[in-house]
Amino acid sequence: MMPVPNHFNMATRKKRNAPVSRLAFVATAAIFLLGNLVFVRYGLISEHEDTESIIINSRSSPWGRSPLEVDVPKLSLPERPNIAPAATWQLPHMQVRIFDPTLRKLMESTRDNYMNFGANDRPADSTINGLDRPRGESLNCEDINNITARKYLASGWTKAVYRGRYKGRDVALKTVDIKGREVTTCRKQFNLPLRDCYNKAAQKILKEILLLQGITHNNVIKVLGYCVPNRPYDGHEDSTVTMVTELGESIDLIRLLQMSWEDRLRVVHGVASVLHFVAHSPYGSLALNDFRRQQFVLVDGELRMSDVDDVGFGEQACTKDSECETYYSSVNFTIGTQCINNLCHGYNEKKNIFNAGRHFTTFILPHGAPPGLKSHIDVIINGFGNATMNTEQLLKSMDRVVEIYRNGLHLDRTQPEGNTTEYSCHDNRDLRGRYDYRCRYSLAYKGCTVSVFDQKEAELMCSRDPECRAFVISEQKTWSGRTLVHLKNATGVPSINPKTQLCIRPIDR
Numbered sequence: 001m002m003p004v005p006n007h008f009n010m011a012t013r014k015k016r017n018a019p020v021s022r023l024a025f026v027a028t029a030a031i032f033l034l035g036n037l038v039f040v041r042y043g044l045i046s047e048h049e050d051t052e053s054i055i056i057n058s059r060s061s062p063w064g065r066s067p068l069e070v071d072v073p074k075l076s077l078p079e080r081p082n083i084a085p086a087a088t089w090q091l092p093h094m095q096v097r098i099f100d101p102t103l104r105k106l107m108e109s110t111r112d113n114y115m116n117f118g119a120n121d122r123p124a125d126s127t128i129n130g131l132d133r134p135r136g137e138s139l140n141c142e143d144i145n146n147i148t149a150r151k152y153l154a155s156g157w158t159k160a161v162y163r164g165r166y167k168g169r170d171v172a173l174k175t176v177d178i179k180g181r182e183v184t185t186c187r188k189q190f191n192l193p194l195r196d197c198y199n200k201a202a203q204k205i206l207k208e209i210l211l212l213q214g215i216t217h218n219n220v221i222k223v224l225g226y227c228v229p230n231r232p233y234d235g236h237e238d239s240t241v242t243m244v245t246e247l248g249e250s251i252d253l254i255r256l257l258q259m260s261w262e263d264r265l266r267v268v269h270g271v272a273s274v275l276h277f278v279a280h281s282p283y284g285s286l287a288l289n290d291f292r293r294q295q296f297v298l299v300d301g302e303l304r305m306s307d308v309d310d311v312g313f314g315e316q317a318c319t320k321d322s323e324c325e326t327y328y329s330s331v332n333f334t335i336g337t338q339c340i341n342n343l344c345h346g347y348n349e350k351k352n353i354f355n356a357g358r359h360f361t362t363f364i365l366p367h368g369a370p371p372g373l374k375s376h377i378d379v380i381i382n383g384f385g386n387a388t389m390n391t392e393q394l395l396k397s398m399d400r401v402v403e404i405y406r407n408g409l410h411l412d413r414t415q416p417e418g419n420t421t422e423y424s425c426h427d428n429r430d431l432r433g434r435y436d437y438r439c440r441y442s443l444a445y446k447g448c449t450v451s452v453f454d455q456k457e458a459e460l461m462c463s464r465d466p467e468c469r470a471f472v473i474s475e476q477k478t479w480s481g482r483t484l485v486h487l488k489n490a491t492g493v494p495s496i497n498p499k500t501q502l503c504i505r506p507i508d509r
Helices: 008-013 020-042 104-115 141-145 181-190 194-214 253-258 261-279 347-364 371-385 391-406 455-464
Strands: 051-057 067-073 087-091 094-098 148-155 159-166 169-176 223-227 242-246 286-288 296-299 302-305 311-313 325-328 333-336 424-430 448-452 470-477 483-488 495-504
Touching: 141 223, 169 194, 181 194, 194 223, 194 242, 253 347, 261 286, 261 302, 261 347, 261 391, 286 347, 333 347, 347 371, 347 391, 371 391, 448 455, 455 470, 455 483, 455 495
Parallel strands: none
Antiparallel strands: 051 067, 067 087, 087 094, 148 159, 159 169, 169 242, 223 242, 286 311, 296 302, 325 333, 424 495, 448 483, 470 483, 470 495
């Protein structure tokens, strides 16, 4: 098709009238393009006009303070609980309407919690209607600018994650990735300036800040601070929206399988714990819509959910049971619940459980499990894999497995080898730093460190390992309460250590 001339009236003078169909096509395309541009720049326009504002202070920065306003409709929740009224995130340089899962209750809750603070508890730089600022130290813009030793770690569709150090502590910084798909697609598809596309992507970080401060739990990453600058993004570091959290270790299947079984038990227990929390959160049942291992990290060995910008609020709406089903072609399995009062009752919980089984428990819990726990683990695996148990049942089952493992109730003490000993044990003795060797079931990367219920279990483990010649019992405990023991492949003159006991294996006859 020939391009349309700049001076279209020339075509009129030459009586070269375009066909009506071609004119209609050009007009339709122009309207469509204009509509998309308006959508990207301003988002979906809310039909509600009666709104109230909740203010999130931009943290004190070199450019002064400026509030981030969130306009939330005063009307009651809409008929579809999982679809919320539109909200407006406002900065002096940015006003973009978004249409997102319901955050109103979360916003009101954080505001109410703040107003319950005593007068002496309120930070001097916050307003009465501000987002609840965590008690204790909370990093602001100036603090974040002083984070050193920054190193790029990873990036996703929208965000880039960096490692940094603040006052001797390693932290994670999340900010908009200007080379990420979110920004580059926006610029390429809609031909918008970088600043506008940056603002659109920054909304997800703002939402994540709000969510993470509202759904606090031991297995949810902790926000240490954030910065919302008082000027438009201009490419400089101090004009970026930034969130600072605990630093966690990324999770992949290989890393999980390389962990000891006890550490993997801790991960699965964390999964069950966070599933129970999101199923019974103060904001109703939450849907983990992007449930993948990449959405979680390990902080000191404990599982943390770190990416929540795809969390959904409320059960799926429905008119019949068939609308409450999801088919997974990769495993030929269907998740389904009943449609009760136009809601898919328990759908979020079941879907979260099934996805947790696919990404965590099915692969990592059975592998290397003690024989005495096999029957308990089979029940849990089936509960995850077929979603036949709810989150409360799964968490209780995991608690029971941990209790059995901690107290040695899984050990077979009916065999003679478990009741007799020929090991020579010496109190206050150690072989620290000597005769260490690597074993596949070690809890540590260096040496062969295992956990035991008692000395008899340590003796049994050493006797079954051809390389083990002795072991040292420490006073240290694992997360489950079991005792740490260091296996050795030789013996020598021991050193004195009042906190250890050295046991030497008898010479094989």
